[in-house]
Amino acid sequence: MIYWVLKKIFLGPVLKILFRPWTKGLDNLPVDGPAVLASNHLSFSDSIFMPLMVPRPVVFLAKSDYFTGRGLKGRLTAAFFKLTNQLPMDRSGGKASANSLQTGVEVLKDGGLLGIYPEGTRSPDGRLYRGKVGVAKLVLTANVPVIPVAMIGTDKVQPIGRRIPNIRRLGVIFGEPLDFSRYQGLHDDRFVQRSVTDEIMYELMRISGQEYVDSYASTVKDRIAAEKAGRTAGAKAGAKSGAEPKAPGQAAAAPEDGAKAADAVRIDPSETVAPGTVTVIGAKAGPKRPRIIAEDVTADDVTADGILADPLPAAGGADAVNQPDPGEIPPETAPR
8 A cells, every 4th residue: 555655646756757767668567467577786776766667566575684774774774665565585595595585486476576686786887797596496486477677777866875866867678578488397407597597687688788797796796895995905004104195096106127018918909898799698708729821731730629730930930030032032043
């Protein structure tokens, strides 16, 4: 009851006037019956705007920390999540996470719509990260379709760490339903779970236009936090030793004597990938093999794996110095 009052009378109309959210693919949502809404996760406000644009009520599996906060702020946050049809999701793994997923299965068995973030946490930089297999376990256990949902621009509305949102337009795209009934009975198979999860993430990448990163967002966040802690510790150590802290944007110190500019690390532009490039999920780049020129190479020069047994000297290299230029061969010695 309170959910509908907030959505239809108090909170919903105000948010629609201020942020003017647009939608695409609403006809892909089932009129009735269960389904999982698997969404990318850019901002705290995703859990507000996505259910706002869905005609039916959506139950979300949200981080359990939102329900256990202390003090006035913690109690208000917990109350808000409970009133907006959100359930605590324990992400610690093991039996606790399994119980949380079972709660989601019960929602689906009752014919409801369940929202979940396969990445497990918000993206730290706006890119799409590797999905966790919990969404596959949920979908395969309940045997329900998956609606991929792309949130567009919510990271600009409310970036991580910002409490008061920016007033700007955002969008929600609902993709075509994904059917995984062909895997019925294989919900405990780890290879099937990964296959289903990757298929969901591919659809999210396709409809959202995000760059895909084949790493878990939580791992990247931990690395960023560790680097930040290391910089803070280094700054404190420098302050104790009397060294002047470097201002943001200040140029690095000149290299010591003996250092060479040639020692600098350079990035090969041919090895970089432009932002927004669609990559293949799970693909790994292998080492480059030497290119074999068919001319001047015999079968004895090539090993079983296709690598030159004795690589040809590079043009202009040390072995090529004494080689005469064909144009300089005296006429009398030229072959006839």
